[in-house]
Amino acid sequence: MDFNALLDAVPAQAVYALTGLIILVESIGIPLPGEIMLVTASLLASGPEPRISIHGVAAAAIVGAAVGDSIGYFVGRHFGDRLFGWLGERFPHHVNDETIGYAKHAFHRHGVWAVFFGRFVALLRIFAGPLAGSLRMSYPRFLLANVTGAFAWAGGLAYGVHFLGKVAEKWMHNFSFVGLIVALAFGVFVSTVMRKRISANVAAYAEAKRAAGEEINPTTVA
Template sequence: MHIDQWIESVPPIAVYALVGLIIGVESIGIPLPGEIALVTAALMAVKGTVDPWGVALCAIAGAVIGDSIGYAIGRKGGKPLFEKLGRKFPQHFGPDHLATAERSFHKWGMWAVFFGRFIALLRIFAGPLAGALRMPYWKFLTANVLGGVCWAGGTTLLVYKVGKVAEKWLGSFSWIGLVLAVVGGIGSALVLKRRAAAKHEAEPEPSVAEPVAD
């Protein structure tokens, strides 16, 4: 069962906890499909199964708390932690991935944490790497909260609003189609009627034969 199917199968009250948990674990540094979980929950909110504000708040909390835990782990473990993870999970924590993430941190500083929330590769690195590179916690926390609010809240709001518009449009599509079909049918009937009348008027009247004298 895929993560989206799993989320849709649990009771609505559990969706909030699952979304926060999945995003939180991903933010710690464990690769999980947090974005898929968030979008799935937002689509469920479109259907009225869950509340969009509840989804957004749980997602923000999971992102901020998870990143903070990842920061603490990275600060304690340092770079040797990433080297160990790289040997065990090269597809996620390999030297190339680590080098790319480090370059981003050196280039953007604390904003790498903010932008990292929107980039799959940096999302699992942001917290632990910020801690390993000894970024001041207040800088990390500022970027962490801003990134969590913009990513989790923004994604939920965007998916919810777009979903509502699409749902409304699809819901009225059957009525629009019916009206168009009726108008089209009436229009076609009138056109055909006018063409038939014009053709009838253009045809010469049949002549009446005179009687033949005896």
């Protein structure tokens, strides 16, 4: 299979659109590999003569993140627990009492900062918008944290990976093929490490709640 020809056949606009769409849907609350898609697109924009612009990738990711979180905010504000119940039925591994309870705990502890820094944590990235809405966080405060977080996470990750890709390109003779493999491998590695770390935090939170005889996912967080 000619991987160069395969990648050349994909329009740049399709890469931007797919990157923005996956991140947007993830930000609404649907578990999708937004980080992996962003890393892959950023590395593909790092070739010697790239057809894909890193500025286009970063812009699509930032817009997708900000718009997706805002949609998630209003969905969570109007539907709240029904949304989490629906997600729990379809994605029980990602959405359950333990993960939602831990996310609520993070919001209660860090407030609006959970929205900003949540961009860098897979679990909070999925729940930030819907939870902020369901917990009636002020929308202007949410929007400020949402947009700045989107710029910091999506823009920072896109340009950071792009820079690393440019450095690595000096040692790559067949970038299109090798770059794709590196992008996927790196994305999967980062995602796996973060997922394990968050899973450990969620488990520790749930165990502490059980030991104290408290609800893991309380309706209201005191």
